[in-house]
Amino acid sequence: MRAGLTQRRVRAVVPAVLAAVALTLSACSSGASGDNASDADITKALGTPNKATGSPVLLGLISDGKGTSIDQSAEIKGAQAAIGYANDYLGGINGHAIQLKVCETQNSPSQATDCANQMVSAKVSAVVAGTLAEADQVISVLGAAKIPAFFSQAASKAGLSTPGIFSMTNALNYFSTPAAYAKQQGFGRATMVVIDVPGASGPAQQIGSLLFGKANVAYNVVPIPPGTADMTPQIQAAEANSPKMYMLLGDATFCSSAIKALRTLGVQSTILASETCVNSDASASIPGGYDGVKVVASLEFNSEDAEFKTFKAALSRYGDGTAPASIPGIGYAVALGLVRALNAAKVTDTSPAGLQAAVQSAPPVPYPLNGGATFQCNGKAVSLSPNICSANGIIADAAQDGTLSNYQVVQAGDLLTTGG
Known part of the structure; x- marks a missing residue:
């Protein structure tokens, strides 16, 4: 491949910056309002009930959680909110109720390995994660066990090349x-x-x-x-x-x-x-x-957008009232994004291999809180790596206090190629 060197260079240097980003995201302003909504507003935002009644599908969530230096635990609340919403309003995964097993790495390599091993032992059908500081330890275990993992971003060499590992947003x-x-x-x-x-x-x-x-x-x-x-x-x-x-x-x-x-x-x-x-x-x-x-x-928080209203309502009802912000948004978006792709593919086989095949065959679907931009994990979104599902980025205008508005989706697919 003519651009093989380019591809290796990019793969080799990305992981550390993503770990650094994961450690600082908790400081970022969401531009969202945390005011309380009435139960009627919440019900309206969630839409028409469609409760999952089929046999359960067990998914795993691995998060950095709360460690000595950072607190990403709101990411867990976001994912739990997405699963609660999906089970009650989206029919779960094609009618199957979703169960969620949670494990926190606490930014420890050994704990990250342990979390991945817990998922293997529990026989989860897939794992979702945000931007783990110790992603490679998780990927090593899950890749060997052939359990698909869907990260918000996983751009280490292992994340970009291991079969069954996906970055659902633009890792670069x-x-x-x-x-x-x-x-x-x-x-x-x-x-x-x-x-x-x-x-x-x-x-x-x-x-x-x-x-x-x-x-x-x-x-x-x-x-x-x-x-x-x-x-x-x-x-x-x-x-x-x-x-x-x-x-x-x-x-x-x-x-x-x-x-x-x-x-x-x-x-x-x-x-x-x-x-x-x-x-x-x-x-x-x-x-x-x-x-x-x-x-x-990485996410759009537009208080007038129906997507944001659903997010806020789901956090109120299923996420212990967690305020809408970037960290819960990451957990919510990656979990709900997986559900959307699986339902779009009309998945019937809920084994790890079945879920992976379904996501890879799914048509483009909107990624939650991403301004209507779609993602597709068919290996063709970014030629740099078949594991990246989107080339989209978002640029917004900041107000004096850091509140964001006027979100604009930016396509960078032509830059994320292996060609010169």
Whole structure:
């Protein structure tokens, strides 16, 4: 394959940045309202009841959960809300009631292996997961046992190449979406300001250079150490390249400093930031807050959208009243996305092999909370890897406090190919 080297390069450097993203997503602003809805509103949002009455199908959920340094436990509530909603309103999986076995890795490699072994012992038909920090340990066990796993993102070498392992969203979103947007807007030059840790600055250089190069956008990377309060010198030096767009990748504290520097210098270029940059608490420290910043997001939270209203209602009824936000959204979307694909395929064989075959044969279906964009796990969504089910990304406008609106789906499929 002419682009085999390109494919190996991308596979080799992605996993660490996804782990870093998983650790910082809890800081991102959902732009969603957490106000309480009446029971009548909840019932209306959930739709017409269609209760599953058939024999149960056991699915597994593996989540980082609550560890010593992060708390992703709301992801579990989101997945449980999706399953409760599916069982009562979508007929489960083609009439079969869904049961969910949950295990938390707590960011421990040994616990991740144990969780995967628990799923094998329980004889689950499939596993769903978000963006696990220790994904490869899970993939190793489930791949050997031929139990399909459906991640929000799993872009390690194992995640991209192991049969039966799927990334249901665009695993390269933080690089492909900005590159596609720059191409769409006709920006000839772009600069990525990235927190200088191996899991971010390395991929920004290698993956970013590849994808922006394919978009025919001149690309420069400015790695800045964590804790740098004043980034004015680095931004001033970057201005020598006259970039039309700055992409920020880091946590909220890092990106706040970057935005302050850009505004101090009066930079007029478009500012694009990863959703991990955006935190309502941090907005007060930025002159003007996030107003005018565009955000690369993985989910869409539009309070007027029927999809969001269903999500919010499902959390109220089946997710212990968890407030709608990014972390529960990830668990909800990946679990409900799997159910949608299986029902679209009219699955009858609920064994692991049967569920995998059904998902691979399913037509395109809307991915939950993704602006109506579809996913399809037939191996053709992204030629870079048959395990990636979508090339979509989302860009939204941020208000001063970080609330997001005006979501736009961005297609990056032409950049995510193995061709040169």
